[in-house]
Amino acid sequence: MRVTRRGILLGAGATGGLILAWALTPRSFPPPLSAAEGEVAFDAWLKIGRDGVVTVAVPELEMGQGITTLIPQIVAQELGADWRQVAVEPAPVSGAYANAPLAARWSALWLPLLSGLADEPDDLLARRFAEGEPFTATADGTSLIAHEAAARAAAASARAMLAQAAADRWGVAWEECDAVDGHIVHAKRRLPFAQLVEEAAGFDAPDPPVLRPRPPGENPAEVLPGASLRFPRLDLPAKVDGSFNFAGDVRLPDMVYAAIRHGPIGDTRLGGYDTGQTRGVQGLLKLVNGPSWLAAVATDWWAAERALTLIAPRFAAQDRAGTAACEQALEEALRRGRASRIAESGEPDAWLSEKFEHVAHYRVAPALHATLETATATARLADGKLELWVATQAPQAARRAAAAALDIAVENVVLYPMPAGGSFDRRLEHDHVAEVAVIARQVGKPVQLIWSRWQEHVAGVPRTPARSVLAARTASDGTLVALKVRIAAPASFHEFGERLLEGKAPHAGRHAQLQGDAMTVEGAVPAYAIPHLVVEHVPAVIPLPTARMHGNAHGYTCFMVETFIDELAARARREPLSYRIAMLGHDVRLANCLQRAATLAEWNGGAAGSGQGLACHQMTVAGRTGRIALVAAARQDERGIRVDKLTAVADIGRVVNADIARQQIEGGLLFALGMARGSSTAYADGLPLTGRLGMLNLPQLADCPEIEVDFIAGDDDPFDPAELAVAVAAPAIANALFAAGSTRLRTLPLLAGSA
Amino acid sequence: MTRLTVNDRPLEFRMDPQTPLLWGLRSAANLTGTKYGCGSGDCGACMVLVDGAALRSCLITLGEAEGRVVTTIEGLSPDRSHPVQQALVAEQAIQCGFCTPGIAISAAALLARNADPTPEDIAAAVPNLCRCGVYPRLVRAIQRAGRVMRRLETISAAPAPGLTPEDAARAVPAMRGE
Missing domain, CATH: 3.30.365.10 (Aldehyde oxidase/xanthine dehydrogenase, molybdopterin binding domain)
Structure with a gap:
């Protein structure tokens, strides 16, 4: 591995070291992408393999909005890739993908008295906060605002380096080369990225990156409904045969399933419950008490859910939510x-x-958000490390919620980003993440927590x-x-x-x-x-x-x-x-x-x-x-x-x-x-x-x-x-x-x- | 013990026969393409074919499914080649994808008995809830799948899974099979 003058990460199987993330940000991060044998990682955004696969990192939650296609498309167009060679992988939580514009927009939350100082999208304070947190949330339509320029810069740098490798072989000026359909071309000569990428790693990218004159995009007038598409969504083939995995589709060795009951909305404590009812429930393993919830764990989810139905736990709840009281408070506020x-x-x-x-x-x-997928998370706690499979719009907040629930360091929570079955901002909340962490510890096995639809209505805010x-x-x-x-x-x-x-x-x-x-x-x-x-x-x-x-x-x-x-x-x-x-x-x-x-x-x-x-x-x-x-x-x-x-x-x-x-x-x-x-x-x-x-x-x-x-x-x-x-x-x-x-x-x- | 045929294979479920078929499929058979959205028949995300009819697998028990032939989304085709699968991808009538398996099953059951459905036929046969809003594309996609079934059209929008690097390299010049 080596780090170039521009700091773009190169090297097969690179571990350790730092990258100086893209030309726009003078800050360094541990490299978030790990390059496999035969792959070269360019910055935090893409890898190119000697098999020709261009893998693009997507740091945002796919919840149906198509971000898993948009960021790869930006990279592919700037790079000059063939769309059929483009692959995608979810990126880990890293300051390299900080969402500074959203941090600026939400500055009232983290800089409450001085938010006026940090509410410009390119504000340094907001960027510092977002990188340090790291704050990589997917929300408020900020995905392209936050990431397009960086992803493009990384792709342009990779293209320049590939062009230098080809130009060196051909004895021409690299600036005269172009990249088309996954090849570097010069006059009648062409070489695929696949054959150039390992040499390309030895060249420096120009600073600043030389972008194509036309930014990525399509003319909507040329893309009529039902027409064949230049950039079809990358996530759809797996979604149509049942192989696309959500958090509830994860299967781990020895994994068990949990269902949960929350108390009424208010200041709620778990009260008494009678376990005698559960004798006939085949597969029930354990009950786990939370402060305001009761979970049942079983060898299948329905058995866990059935046990809770039979138990019907009682809750002590003060200050219970009611429509009449809400209306009265709003009416009073509106009037006076x-x-x-x-x-x-x-x-x-x-x-x-x-x-x-x-x-x-x-x-x-x-x-109500009424996402079709209810709150779901899968967790495994081993050797003091918690692994989490969960869909979240705010991954660092999810890690913190789990870490706080177990009283472990946030670094000991490994989050595997899963796509969401709809979100509509529902996945900005992480109650189920804290719950699954506690249940995993109590059970001592990998566990998958799924809220029932009724629980989604009770405890989904x-x-x-x-x-x-x-x-x-x-x-x-x-x-x-x-x-x-x-x-x-x-x-x-x-x-x-x-x-x-x-x-x-x-x-x-x-x-x-x-x-x-x-x-x-x-x-x-x-x-x-x-x-x-x-x-x-x-x-x-x-x-x-x-x-x-x-x-x-x-x-x-x-x-x-x-x-x-x-x-x-x-x-x-x-x-x-x-x-x-x-x-x-x-x-x-x-x-x-x-x-x-x-x-x-x-x-x-x-x-x-x-x-x-x-x-x-x-x-x-x-x-x-x-x-x-x-x-x-x-x-x-x-x-x-x-x-x-x-x-x-x-x-x-x-x-x-x-x-x-x-x-x-x-x-x-x-x-x-x-x-x-x-x-x-x-x-x-x-x-x-x-x-x-x-x-x-x-x-x-x-x-x-x-x-x-x-x-x-x-x-x-x-x-x-x-x-x-x-x-x-x-x-x-x-x-x-x-x-x-x-x-x-x-x-x-x-x-x-x-x- | 409940015995039934799932995706052309005989299976014996060692679970309480009162368990909904949905959870037998998901928790025991690991056929996770069939989704849980409500457990009460409202959403259709758990739709499977039972003896050819589209049924909500959350509403029938393993006991009731005894001896019957169940097809889940995984068994609709071995390689995404079912016309409904191809058409849903071609029309991008999919967003988050959570409701998609259930919609594909509903549509496949409809087309099996009527390969030339009207928009009204489709609306009646596809009661599935989709929160992302793919509805405007569904009628178009399902009618297009019907045309494929009637051999008026072909679609190759969703490639078969498990392409080898050699296959990929033959189709895409930028790829290198090795």
Whole structure:
């Protein structure tokens, strides 16, 4: 092994030593990739073998969003590889994959008093924190923002070194060589990477790396639905024959299975239980007590689950969560609570003290993630080291949770990243990781813990409920002059931070609910030019812990704002599209999305009886902005809400993989359709009243609208489209239902108020 | 002891006959392609073919499956060659993949009795829940699989597993078989 001037790691079977990770970051890390015999590792991102396989490291959780294809595609295009020679492997936790932009975005969690110092995406403080933690979380659409440049730089460096090896053989200048389809080419000569890679290891990469003039990407207009794909997803063949392993599919010698019961939501302790009931359970091995849970371990999972059903352990629980108490706390906060002013412009105090022309109240119920895969983890404790097979969006937090549960050093927790069967931010939580660690120690064997669906509803922390009031001053022609948005909700983001970074249990983390929290009202500042505006967050302490969820606050703030705007347009007897466009003179790109969506959907003006509604939204993450507009065609019948068609137009800058971007928008729209129809539960006595998936009114194939997705081509750095789609669906559907003749719907789920 | 045929092999399960077939398959037979999502028949992630019919394996016991012929996703084809498998990959009607085995089984059962289904036929035959949102692609994928079954079309989107380096090198010039 040797380390070049540029510090790129080279060498077959290299162990030990340090790499100086990519040209962008002057810091060194232990090399995260181990190169096998016949392989050369380039930086933290790729290995090339003398068999021609290019293996790309992916440091983020694959949960369906396609990151296992996107990062390899970036490497392959920059390197000049043949897509068929590209392989992929999950990367271990390492500072070399620090997610600095997300650390900056979440700086209020780790630098609470001074977060203003570290909330720029390229901020040095945020990078230091992310590298030191190491903080490699997959969240908030930051994957490409965090990793594209580094992965590209590594691939460009590898290409230069391969070119130097070939040029040396041919006696030409390496700068005249190109890399195409896995070969270095010069005039009519070509050599595959496979034959060059070991020599390439002896050359230095230029500093800075010489990137291709065109960044990785595809023109979405050339990738029509159903067409053959240049970069098909790498994870799909294994997903279609049952061989793709999730955490619950891991099988270890001598492994046993665990099921679990948690107490009601609240300050809960495990009480008494009678083991006499379990005598007939074949295969039951052991019961394991936790502070607020009881686990059963057996030779198969169903036996463990059955034992717990028969035992029906009792719990002592104070401060139990209930919907009535949540509603009362939110109502009280909305009426009389002290607000944190999150955003303002113009002179809101002069304009927004009284005499509103229009006021509307909104109510948002808690939402369940309802991932198909329940919380699952596999663990083996041997010789003081814990091995963990688990899907997590925040791997270091998972390691810390396990280490704290066993009182061992975090270095003694080895995490094997597994993909998730859906997450929607559910895998930012790690209660099951701490539990499986304790169970593994008590049992003395490798163990696989699987939460039942009912446990997922009881102990899976939901997206926060909220109450809000929107109030407007309008000019005589109905034009919006001043807007006040006041949202009451617990400081859900800070509460989440208590669990993620402090390792608090859900109930204990609630102490952070009472503080101003910009993230909990994110998306409430409309995209429109409004002369006078104020957005307030009124914190409320509620008896229910709350969590992050796909779309996060945008999932309800965009609903409030965009249905309210529709009400204002209707009140002014103005057509909803032109009413919006009139306020978008400063944002031509969003106006363009709206107009394009209206054209594609054959927008009919949204008049009464038309059944068409629209909404638009923009989001900014780490300095990049994405935009979307959506036209919905919907109606209400005896079976509830029927959505016939959704037409989306997104402006997300450069599109890396067009079909994956389309998948992300389709998926975001359907996830939000689920939130518009259901995905929710009430609580009483600390328990959810909705215990089954089938009670959540989630859309099935028969409920799926026709979906059309179009992109506005652009060269800006890519923006992740998924959460844009989540934000915009519920308001467009609600507006369409109003246009179809329903009443104004101001609740989420939409029909929650009319039940 | 319960005896049944799983993926063309005779198996004897030394488990409580009340155990749902799902957990016999997963915990004992290590056929982990069949997924647990709810245990109550709501999600369809555990769908398997029982004597050719798509059934939720969480809702039938090993005892009830005695003597019957069960096909799981692992047994749908030896090499991903079932038209449904090829079409799901070709249309990228898969995201996280957790619901995919169950969807493939539902679709295969439908096409076995009707290789030219309408969108309504498909919606009725595929009750599976997918949270990632692959629904818009499913009708297209399953109709395309039907065309393959009717020999109107071929697809080679998902390669067979276990390619040797020599095979790979023959197909891809950048690879070197050794």
